[in-house]
Amino acid sequence: MESFLSKFFQMKGDKNVSNYCRFDSELLTVFTSSLYVAGLVSTLFASSVTRRFGRRASILIGGSVFIVGSVFGGAAVNVYMLLLNRILLGIGLGFTNQSIPLYLSEMAPPQYRGAINNGFELCISIGILIANLINFGVEKIVDGWGWRISLSLAAVPAAFLTMGAIFLPETPSFIIQRDGNIDEAKILLQRLRGTTRIQKELDDLVSASNVSRTIQHPLRNIFKRKYRPQLVIALLVPFFNQVTGINVINFYAPVMFRTIGLKESASLMSAVVTRICATVANIVAMVVVDRFGRRKLFLVGGIQMILSQIMVGAVLAAKFKDHGGMEKEYAYLVLIIMCVFVAGFAWSWGPLTYLVPTEICPLEIRSAGQSIVVAVIFLVTFVIGQTFLAMLCHLKFGTFFLFGGWVCVMTLFVYFFLPETKQLPMEQMEQVWRRHWFWRRIIVGEEEEEEEREARSIALSNT
Numbered sequence: 001m002e003s004f005l006s007k008f009f010q011m012k013g014d015k016n017v018s019n020y021c022r023f024d025s026e027l028l029t030v031f032t033s034s035l036y037v038a039g040l041v042s043t044l045f046a047s048s049v050t051r052r053f054g055r056r057a058s059i060l061i062g063g064s065v066f067i068v069g070s071v072f073g074g075a076a077v078n079v080y081m082l083l084l085n086r087i088l089l090g091i092g093l094g095f096t097n098q099s100i101p102l103y104l105s106e107m108a109p110p111q112y113r114g115a116i117n118n119g120f121e122l123c124i125s126i127g128i129l130i131a132n133l134i135n136f137g138v139e140k141i142v143d144g145w146g147w148r149i150s151l152s153l154a155a156v157p158a159a160f161l162t163m164g165a166i167f168l169p170e171t172p173s174f175i176i177q178r179d180g181n182i183d184e185a186k187i188l189l190q191r192l193r194g195t196t197r198i199q200k201e202l203d204d205l206v207s208a209s210n211v212s213r214t215i216q217h218p219l220r221n222i223f224k225r226k227y228r229p230q231l232v233i234a235l236l237v238p239f240f241n242q243v244t245g246i247n248v249i250n251f252y253a254p255v256m257f258r259t260i261g262l263k264e265s266a267s268l269m270s271a272v273v274t275r276i277c278a279t280v281a282n283i284v285a286m287v288v289v290d291r292f293g294r295r296k297l298f299l300v301g302g303i304q305m306i307l308s309q310i311m312v313g314a315v316l317a318a319k320f321k322d323h324g325g326m327e328k329e330y331a332y333l334v335l336i337i338m339c340v341f342v343a344g345f346a347w348s349w350g351p352l353t354y355l356v357p358t359e360i361c362p363l364e365i366r367s368a369g370q371s372i373v374v375a376v377i378f379l380v381t382f383v384i385g386q387t388f389l390a391m392l393c394h395l396k397f398g399t400f401f402l403f404g405g406w407v408c409v410m411t412l413f414v415y416f417f418l419p420e421t422k423q424l425p426m427e428q429m430e431q432v433w434r435r436h437w438f439w440r441r442i443i444v445g446e447e448e449e450e451e452e453r454e455a456r457s458i459a460l461s462n463t
Contacts, residue, residue, distance in 0.1 A: 001135070003144030008079050027079065033385035034083050038090025039097070040378035044219075046098040047371035051218065054170050054178070055103040062095030063162030067155050074152025085151065090378075092158070097374045101354040102366060106171035109193060110425045114289035114355055121351035122282035127157060129275040136268045172202075173363055176209040204427035208363035218368035225446040227365055229439040233418065234357045234372045240410035241353040242380035244305055245403035246345045270335050277339040281346035293422040294352055295414060301348020302411030308341035309404030316397035349410075353377070356418070359426050 009028045050058045069088025076082045101120055108116040134153060138146025170178075172185040172192070185205065189198045215221050222231050289297060312334055319330045353373070361369035391399045419432045419439075433439040 001139050001144075001147050004147040007144075008076075008082060029386055029389055031079070031082060031086060033382045035086040035090035035093065036378040036382035036385060038087040039094040040090075040375050040382065042091040042094030043098045043371050043374040043378065046095040046374075047219065047367050049095070050099050050102065050370075051367040054174050055099045055106070056165055056168050056170055058095045058099035059103070059165040059168070060162060062092040062099070063158050063165060064092075065089075065095070066092035066158030067162065070152055070154035070158060073154065074148045076148075076151070089154065094374065094378070096161070097354075097377070098367075098371050101358050102370050103168075103171060105355070105358040105426065106173045107192060111423050112290060113359060113426075114294070114422060115286045117355040117358070118282065118286045118289055118351035120354055121346070122279070122286060125275065125279045125282045125346060125350075129272065129279050132268065132272040132275050136265070136272055139265060139268055173205055173209065176205055177212050177363065180209070182206060201425065201427075204425060205363075208427045211362070212364035215364040218365050219371070222361075222365045222368045222372070225449075226443060228442050228446075229433045229436075230357075230361045230365065230369055231372075233360055234369045235376055236410075236413060237353055237357055237418075238373045238376040239380055240406070240413065241349050242377060242384060243403065243406040243410070244345055244349060245309065245384075245400070245406075246342070246350070247381050247384060273335065274339050274342045278342045278346040278350070281343040282351065285347035285351050288347075289351070289355075290422055293420045294356055295418060295420050297348045298352060298414040298418065299411060301344040302407055302414065304344030305341055305349075305407045306404050306411065308337050308344065309400045309407060311337045312341070313397045313400035313404065316400065320397065356421060359421055360429050360432070362429070363427070 005028075009031070046058050046061075049061065065088050069085050069092060072081050072088065073085035076085060101117060104117045104120055105113055131150070135146075135150050138149045140146070141149075169188055172189045175181055175185040175188065182202070186198070186202055189202055189205075190196055193201075221227065222234075285297060315330055315334055315337070319327065357369055357373045358366065388399070391402070395402065417436075417438060419436045421429065421432055424432065430443075433443055
């Protein structure tokens, strides 16, 4: 919004400045990226809170901080209040992104775990859509204070989250892990599954909890060789998620559409259109993820995103120069291609980034694994947020070819190194790695080394 940018940020209005550099503001970049630094730090603290005090505790903390942050945003009179708003929202995201996917995965039945966990991404998508619609509406307020409504309204979903979390039960996994109350966990599991035939699942949870209690430092233990597959997935899947360029679309979409020639109101509506496409694609993902599996969605979405990034780069290279506008027909063509890109992300890497790492990690490192996922997302998002406007200024249309190259790499990674995990109980996920052509060598090698160490220890004690 012009009123927001002119009040808080120094934007380049010189007509001699390249179209690609019009919004290259360090202050705007710091404002956008400060959220992700705060989220990165807070999610590492959230891991300990989630493991020690429960998933619900982290959700409550995150929701409460969201409420406070939105107050500073709506009441902001200077950049410092805005930055405090973003930092508090980042802390809230650090706690909620760490705990909510974990909570959903542990509560869901194995056969519906993908769909239920994908509901997390769907709700994020719906939230962004509502935010874009609000922005589009309040931008028309003549006095130019509509941005205060946009930033203040974050308190509404935050209040629902905080109040609702008070009434949520803890997960059966955490109940057993916390105090070994198997009877309470059994009753809850029967309620969740709608049947009394839950003994096998309960036994798996008890066994996983017994192993978990022997682990004192999950973040340290996840670096052991026997957890190498989980660590690699927890690091690379969120990394690849961010180098698709999706967050560029999410938080710079209006700026980007204004850059290619759409007016203020049209650029906000363009962001709404792309988000509608994402929301529909999220719903599709919920329906098909447990039927077709994770790998197929990753691969199809990856190919779709590769083609989209290449096409956007090609159109910009041909029709959008340093100076002068872009024909409206081509601007809308870019918008259509962006919709295809966002849809490809929304039924693949978007929801699956939170689903796959949570379901592959055993209980003893699950909280640590999810913290790594969220921390990597925040770290890479921060780097991209810090560099995208500068990249757009210097690389111009080549920025989109760069993102397209990364999507090629991550699609190949999925094809060769990510096994299918659909409909398998989380406590039985180890067999997936034992069947995989690459990871089984690492796991078997670790077991053989462990047996050799035990044999040497026994031999020494006998002598």
